[in-house]
Amino acid sequence: MTSVAPLMTLRRMFAVLVLFSTTRFVWNGWVETQVLEPIWTFPFDGFEWLPRPSAAGAWALFSGMIFGGLMLLAGRTAKIGAALFFVCFTYVELLDKSNYLNHYYFVSLVAFMLCWLPTTSKTPQVPRLAVTSIRFLLALVYFYAGLAKINPDWLFKAQPLAMWLPQHSSFPVLGPLFATREVAFVFSWAGAAFDLFAPFALFSDRIRPFFYPVLVTFHVLTWILFPIGVFPWVMIATTTVFFKDEWHAKIWGRLPWSACHVPVVNSENDVATWSTCQVAFVWLFLGIQMVFPWRTLAYDGSMYWHESGYRFGWRVMLMEKAGWATYYIQNERGEEREFPVGDFLTPNQEKMMATQPDLILATARHIQEIWNDAKGEYVRVRAEVWATLNGRRSQLMIDPFVDLTTLENDWGQRTYVLPLDSVIRPRQYEALKDSLRDARGW
Amino acid sequence: MTALTQFNDKAGLRFWGPVLPLLLLLLSGCDPDAGDDSVNFDRGAYLAHTADNIIIPAYTDFLQKSSLLSGSLNAMTIGTIETQDIEAVRESLHQAYTAWQHVQLFDFGPAISRALLVTTNTFPTDPAKIAEEALATSWTGGLPGNLDSSGLPALEWLFFENDAATTAATWNDQASGRLLHAQRLATFMTEEANAVLTNWIVEYRDQFVSSTGTEAGSSMGELLNAFNRVYEGNIRKGKLGLPSGIMTFSQTPRPELVEAPHVAVWSVGFLMEGLKACAHVYYGDESNGNTDDLGLDDYLKSLGDVAYGEGLHNDIAAQLNSAETSIATMEDPLASFVVEQQAASFDVYAELQALVVLWKVDMMSSLGVLITYQDNDGD
Numbered sequence: 058m059t060s061v062a063p064l065m066t067l068r069r070m071f072a073v074l075v076l077f078s079t080t081r082f083v084w085n086g087w088v089e090t091q092v093l094e095p096i097w098t099f100p101f102d103g104f105e106w107l108p109r110p111s112a113a114g115a116w117a118l119f120s121g122m123i124f125g126g127l128m129l130l131a132g133r134t135a136k137i138g139a140a141l142f143f144v145c146f147t148y149v150e151l152l153d154k155s156n157y158l159n160h161y162y163f164v165s166l167v168a169f170m171l172c173w174l175p176t177t178s179k180t181p182q183v184p185r186l187a188v189t190s191i192r193f194l195l196a197l198v199y200f201y202a203g204l205a206k207i208n209p210d211w212l213f214k215a216q217p218l219a220m221w222l223p224q225h226s227s228f229p230v231l232g233p234l235f236a237t238r239e240v241a242f243v244f245s246w247a248g249a250a251f252d253l254f255a256p257f258a259l260f261s262d263r264i265r266p267f268f269y270p271v272l273v274t275f276h277v278l279t280w281i282l283f284p285i286g287v288f289p290w291v292m293i294a295t296t297t298v299f300f301k302d303e304w305h306a307k308i309w310g311r312l313p314w315s316a317c318h319v320p321v322v323n324s325e326n327d328v329a330t331w332s333t334c335q336v337a338f339v340w341l342f343l344g345i346q347m348v349f350p351w352r353t354l355a356y357d358g359s360m361y362w363h364e365s366g367y368r369f370g371w372r373v374m375l376m377e378k379a380g381w382a383t384y385y386i387q388n389e390r391g392e393e394r395e396f397p398v399g400d401f402l403t404p405n406q407e408k409m410m411a412t413q414p415d416l417i418l419a420t421a422r423h424i425q426e427i428w429n430d431a432k433g434e435y436v437r438v439r440a441e442v443w444a445t446l447n448g449r450r451s452q453l454m455i456d457p458f459v460d461l462t463t464l465e466n467d468w469g470q471r472t473y474v475l476p477l478d479s480v481i482r483p484r485q486y487e488a489l490k491d492s493l494r495d496a497r498g499w
Numbered sequence: 500m501t502a503l504t505q506f507n508d509k510a511g512l513r514f515w516g517p518v519l520p521l522l523l524l525l526l527s528g529c530d531p532d533a534g535d536d537s538v539n540f541d542r543g544a545y546l547a548h549t550a551d552n553i554i555i556p557a558y559t560d561f562l563q564k565s566s567l568l569s570g571s572l573n574a575m576t577i578g579t580i581e582t583q584d585i586e587a588v589r590e591s592l593h594q595a596y597t598a599w600q601h602v603q604l605f606d607f608g609p610a611i612s613r614a615l616l617v618t619t620n621t622f623p624t625d626p627a628k629i630a631e632e633a634l635a636t637s638w639t640g641g642l643p644g645n646l647d648s649s650g651l652p653a654l655e656w657l658f659f660e661n662d663a664a665t666t667a668a669t670w671n672d673q674a675s676g677r678l679l680h681a682q683r684l685a686t687f688m689t690e691e692a693n694a695v696l697t698n699w700i701v702e703y704r705d706q707f708v709s710s711t712g713t714e715a716g717s718s719m720g721e722l723l724n725a726f727n728r729v730y731e732g733n734i735r736k737g738k739l740g741l742p743s744g745i746m747t748f749s750q751t752p753r754p755e756l757v758e759a760p761h762v763a764v765w766s767v768g769f770l771m772e773g774l775k776a777c778a779h780v781y782y783g784d785e786s787n788g789n790t791d792d793l794g795l796d797d798y799l800k801s802l803g804d805v806a807y808g809e810g811l812h813n814d815i816a817a818q819l820n821s822a823e824t825s826i827a828t829m830e831d832p833l834a835s836f837v838v839e840q841q842a843a844s845f846d847v848y849a850e851l852q853a854l855v856v857l858w859k860v861d862m863m864s865s866l867g868v869l870i871t872y873q874d875n876d877g878d
Binding site for chain 2: 091160221223224227283285286380381383388394395405448451483487
């Protein structure tokens with residue numbers, strides 16, 4: 058048994074952040090551009106059945122998030138609030154892979170945990186596992202983010218930081234430094250070390266007081282340098298869950314309202330106990346979190362290139378990837394033409410689609426459908442996709458002469474993705490094109 | 500962070516203890532000359548150069564040519580128009596149309612708010628509609644419904660529908676409404692160009708030069724997104740791809756889609772001029788980057804090789820060269836060329852396509868200019 062104090066802080070901070078984040082999302086007009094405007098979206102595997110919300114539906118979902126956040130903040134109805142927020146937020150996230158962000162996934166997971174964690178003054182004492190489980194998830198996020206940085210691009214080429222940092226060369230004082238290669242290496246190695254060390258430092262009572270200021274500096278720096286939204290603040294806020302109970306009691310004790318204070322333990326009734334079944338559930342959840350990111354090992358080739366098993370693995374700030382996809386349709390008479398796919402995607406979707414193989418495949422199916430609906434004609438669809446990864450020059454990413462509509466977006470090996478080390482550049486492709494076409498029987 | 504100082508008695512020391520050395524470490528290397536081979540690229544200076552020496556002069560030139568054209572048209576009187584008057588305005592139109600090729604890339608800021616690109620050069624134009632609008636007593640420019648019957652393409656049809664002598668005769672007939680309508684079209688075009696240039700000079704220039712970031716909506720973002728969009732859509736696809744038949748099954752050429760189809764002998768020249776305008780923006784000068792003027796090539800060089808693999812600027816220079824050479828092999832009228840030598844047209848198109856990859860994918864990725872405002876954690 059331990060005090061509920063750290064979880065109270067976590068719940069309140071998390072509620073404030075999701076309220077802020079949701080408001081910001083609506084304020085920036087992203088409900089229109091991300092949820093309502095797209096002609097089609099790219100739902101996550103297994104969630105294709107989720108209906109696209111209408112304007113009223115989106116209004117309900119985002120109101121649900123706000124109400125859920127407020128209930129979570131208020132405390133009495135925290136679990137229902139967390140559930141409401143979780144459902145609405147996750148619904149929106151599941152609609153479109155092109156909007157995937159690691160911190161959205163993190164928010165979903167924490168919201169899910171808050172559906173069953175005791176976090177209010179009703180239960181001054183909670184099972185130790187309740188506090189440990191959320192600490193464990195946070196430690197896992199840092200550690201896996203650190204492990205992901207142990208790759209040749211990050212360590213030996215300082216990529217993508219070597220491309221991102223020079224953009225800040227006009228910064229006052231520090232600017233000129235960002236343009237240097239040395240600083241990109243220092244940031245890369247320091248970043249990897251920070252992530253790998255964070256779990257141990259946060260769990261250790263002796264190191265934590267020294268480490269937390271470093272953590273704040275680190276996250277504020279990433280917030281200044283990169284367009285990563287509220288993620289730094291989420292991490293700065295949630296890592297306070299590692300602090301000692303007394304710290305939390307002291308912080309809330311400074312507020313004039315006694316309702317906000319951390320409750321004192323006074324009777325047996327205040328204890329929230331967990332059954333074996335509940336404990337097993339928590340460990341199962343954490344176990345899945347530990348194992349799931351490793352699924353990418355089952356695939357051959359560069360994970361950064363084929364992106365099989367890339368998402369949901371805490372691979373944050375790891376790639377600078379850009380691409381350009383040109384689609385071609387071929388009718389039953391064997392005649393071919395270009396398809397103006399840009400007319401059917403939002404700028405963000407077009408950008409994301411051109412680098413993510415599963416989205417490229419999904420787009421091909423949409424094109425086939427659009428053509429069939431408009432002209433009543435069956436077409437095969439192929440794509441020439443050029444992509445660049447971490448400062449490499451652009452190269453052909455997808456087999457240019459395969460009918461993408463015949464392929465399934467399953468969890469198998471993506472054989473239509475050309476290997477990263479088989480570099481075909483635009484001019485070489487022009488020379489190779491006819492023989493490739495013949496070889497594929499296109 | 501003030502909450503942190505509640506940590507314990509030695510809170511101040513404990514907080515700043517680890518932070519100060521870290522900051523000092525960062526500051527210690529802060530000698531502006533400390534950089535190795537990577538030169539610090541001054542985006543503010545680049546933007547100022549691009550605005551003052553490329554964009555504003557391009558608009559000024561176009562406005563001047565357009566004013567000359569509308570001035571000549573407005574000076575004509577029905578009943579006195581001679582063949583040589585028609586020939587003179589045809590030459591003025593050619594000059595204005597050529598100047599336009601250097602303006603089209605700047606489709607952002609003031610140009611977007613006045614929809615300059617679509618009111619000035621939407622083609623193919625609709626002759627039947629122009630003929631009908633010529634008979635109307637009044638005409639309002641810039642409406643969504645008359646984009647395909649206004650601007651340079653509409654004037655081109657009015658000037659070149661028939662030979663110069665016949666055109667002079669038609670224009671001398673008041674009932675045809677042709678002279679009046681040509682005056683209205685040219686005057687509107689000049690007014691719009693004037694409005695955009697004025698906006699650049701009195702207001703937008705300073706805003707453009709002072710926004711030195713790379714976020715979406717920054718000047719770099721606006722300039723480069725417009726550059727890529729116009730090059731990819733209006734120049735590569737519009738001037739060559741569509742007429743060659745890339746968007747038709749069985750790749751039937753569509754000669755009627757060329758730019759300036761009625762005069763026939765300007766199309767290849769305009770395509771070349773469009774590519775040269777891109778090279779001008781890319782190099783920052785008109786001599787392939789051989790001056791000290793700041794251009795995107797200098798920006799790429801400043802990043803050092805490590806930032807984008809080897810010699811992206813070399814590849815772009817080579818590709819620009821080879822694209823120019825291949826356009827030079829084409830002959831006007833382009834409308835006949837795409838039919839008679841379609842394979843050769845596709846070869847040129849492939850050259851232009853390779854430039855899209857280098858500019859839109861490699862260059863944009865290297866420069867890290869964002870295209871949307873959304874959060875991004877780099878995946």
